[in-house]
Amino acid sequence: MTIQQIEYFLQLSEELHYWRTSYKVNITQSVLSRQIKALEDELQVTLFNRSNRKVELTPAGKFLQQQWKPLIDQVNASALYARKIHKGEGGDIVINHPGSITYDILPDVLARVTAEYPEIKVELVQIRHSQEIEMLKAFKIDLCYSRHKHEDELLTSVLIRHDSLALMVPAAHPIVAAADITRETLQQERFILSTFTDGETFGMKMEEVFSAYGIDPAVRFESDFGSVIMSLVKKGLGISVIPYSYSLANYPGVRFVPLPFEVPLYLIWRKNEENEVIRNVLDILIK
Template sequence: MMSKNANFGWNDANNASIGMTIQQIEYFLQLSDELHYWRTSYKVNITQSVLSRQIKALEDELQLTLFKRSNRKVELTPAGKFLQQQWKPLIDELNAAALYARKIHEGAGGHIVINHPGSISYDILPDMLARVAAEFPEIKVELVQIRHSQETEMLKAFKIDICYSRHKHEDELLTSTLIRHDNLALMVPSAHPIVTAADISTASLQNERFILSTFTEGETFGMKMDEVFAAYNIDPAIRFESDFGSVIMSLVKKGLGISVIPYSYSLANFPGVRFIPLPFEVPLYLIWRKNEENEVIKNVLNILI
């Protein structure tokens, strides 16, 4: 979590004092945000004198000055700014870990957050949730859809627990398994002249406007899109991007363009659009944290894998 320009190494850490408390660090971070003793003391529900004593005790422990104080304002010293940058993400991680420990303590009656692409909403997701509900009726399941670029960090930060993804993330703290491959399809408005796979060609696609998912460099699904367009020898004119398949289907129905999307979206029976299967597939992975300690998540994984 150290900044790239920080010259703070393990020798410094070994020599640092460990007498400070998490409470003192949290008071420091609150004051470093507010830069006002009265507002900070009100926010953390202590008196100004207690806040001042805690900050002074922290400074004494660290043997440095964290704030410049005057009658009119409070400012961070350079050392204070450095510690603010370093400690804030660490405190956030500590709080996240504490919340996660609470989830572990809850056991079978706990709460689990599952991320998924919209394309599985109409086939395996309902079946999966039915199995979970049958086995563990007291578990609360929260379903979210996040960007592929956020999946790894949110798993490691305990903000999501299980992740269905089109991208196989490589990370030493995570593990994954391939669930299946899904066919892609060309999605067009119902009245569009492209009706069958035989109608799909460079000429028929060349002047079309496309509505696609938002891609990041190196993403599996985005690379597959490049493969599709290379096969038809076109450089697609992308007019709209969305991370939500339901939005893409609505825009295609409105005649604002056509799309390439997993064929499983056809199970939504969305009116006004037509799906034409393509000879291309995209993977679907299940990803979770290695050495998972949460019994709720381990129980659910045993159902899903």
């Protein structure tokens, strides 16, 4: 039994006429008859009652028509989608990103992806920066926006841009401008910061910031999620240093004071990527 035989059967079950069916499927009537007979022999059921005047489905034929039609429709749809994937026009892609680009670059690049490839499904995730490399190499994510410049022989990356940093404080906090940020005003503050690992780009930048102000920050909470940090700052549990792009979220109850420091944003992917979908999306992201 082949998919082709099933398709012949379904077409004949709609037409109930051998000549019209053979014309539609572009085979001779005798070939169609042989294919249907071979299908009946393999199934050991009669699919059609035939007479000189008409062709009718048997009860078994009606049952198989109902069962097989949605299955064949799904097979054909899957085959079409596979062709789209092959051409890089459809499929799924998983992109990791820091929360700080949620409010500016991310919507813009996704709008470009959707405009070019409307049938690509994009899954957005935020994972700990310490897991980014292994998840890329394990094919659990496909593209990774990161504040950290990872070095790995199986990966490649490009610098997308630099983003300004800001001191985030509660709305009623006495620090309202850059001139208010001094060693004295920061020394007694509690800080809410991202989790750092020695040698990582973002962590090194934080060390540079605190060194410039001559303080050793008292870190009370750590989180890799900007939304959590903003919520804790709003609650008065501390202040933070985060990318200024978070200010675009218009989060109530907090204030962003620009700092004279910047952090990089990289896009990382697997070298020699073979997935056409990922390559096409990558071309859009690095334009």
